[in-house]
Amino acid sequence: MTSTDTPENPASPNPAAPDGAQDSARDGAPVMLALHQTALGGPDVLRLTELPRPRPGLGEILVAVHAAGLNPTDFKHRALSIFLPPPPLTLGWDVSGTVVETGFGVTLFQPGDEVFGMLPYPYGAGSHAEYVTGPTRAFAAKPAGIDHVEAAALPLAALTAWQALVDTADLRAGQRVLIHAAAGGVGHLAVQIAKERGAHVTGTASAPKHGFLRELGADVCVDHNAEDFTDTEERYDVVLDALGGETATRSVSVLRPGGVLVSLLAGADDTQAAAEKAQVRAVSLLVEHDQAGMRAIAELVDRGKLRAHVSGTFPLAEGARAHAQGETGRTTGKLVITVR
């Protein structure tokens, strides 16, 4: 379990529960609990810490976090300075919650609205806390038919899948798509988005997860532990690669000329050369906060075409345990941190 620290007294216990946080104040200034770190390292660097509650700036909203999704980028940034400056840090990009206060110029939301969204990636992190601020256009109205836990599982992973398949690859009905790591956070949402667009979907996952993929609508399942995905006559229009490295280069060989490889991780050095030779487009995608994308995702949820599978929830105080489980790399669907 994560202990509760304050910046002034790093080991002091804090009995304040998240539900009581609205009333907590230090020297008259409101405070909150956050899953905070002052050093890079393993999950044990995460401490439940009392911090000043943020105030919404120009064009921003203050959100009382009900639940916050966990993504591999959280584990990676906890351990290494990849895109963010060194600690102190509060991670978390996914959020579902209630608007508490609006900054000057905000017209789209008002206090009491239920919203979900992805904070600007990478510099806007901070949702693994009781409160977070972010620009209005990082958020959309939470679909009424799902709870905050499911809503919190969607933003970063679903936006990634949407921006890869729809915005970047322009996936169309009748096209054939290969989705690597199809049972994971991004993959399981990508399968559903691709099916909704009328594509034929092949997904890679270990054999025990093939039933899950078929329930999502996958047409063909490839067991990455027993089969080589390149050992096929199939030629895809689109490959979504959430694995990187040599998987990116090898994916080029299963694309038809004119096809598109969208990579979420750095590929091997020879990927671009292989893509040019095969006359395919190979691009790297970094997810962006995106209100139009969030609205499109909400609309799919409302129409019953997209659901997040949440395989585990962890209270904020047990965020370290969530990180440890997530970084095994075996998660089916999503893990979510519950806050209130």
Ligand SMILES: NC(=O)c1ccc[n+]([C@@H]2O[C@H](COP(=O)([O-])OP(=O)(O)OC[C@H]3O[C@@H](n4cnc5c(N)ncnc54)[C@H](OP(=O)(O)O)[C@@H]3O)[C@@H](O)[C@H]2O)c1
């Ligand atoms: N560029 C961006 O903007 C962006 C955005 C989102 C994510 N990402 C990156 O994309 C990656 C995936 O993210 P995620 O959230 O989907 O991760 P995740 O939920 O942790 O993925 C877990 C899944 O990966 C599967 N997997 C592991 N090795 C595999 C392999 N060799 N072949 C097929 N499946 C495999 C596992 O299935 P099995 O247990 O069956 O192997 C598991 O279900 C991460 O590295 C993340 O950082 C990048």
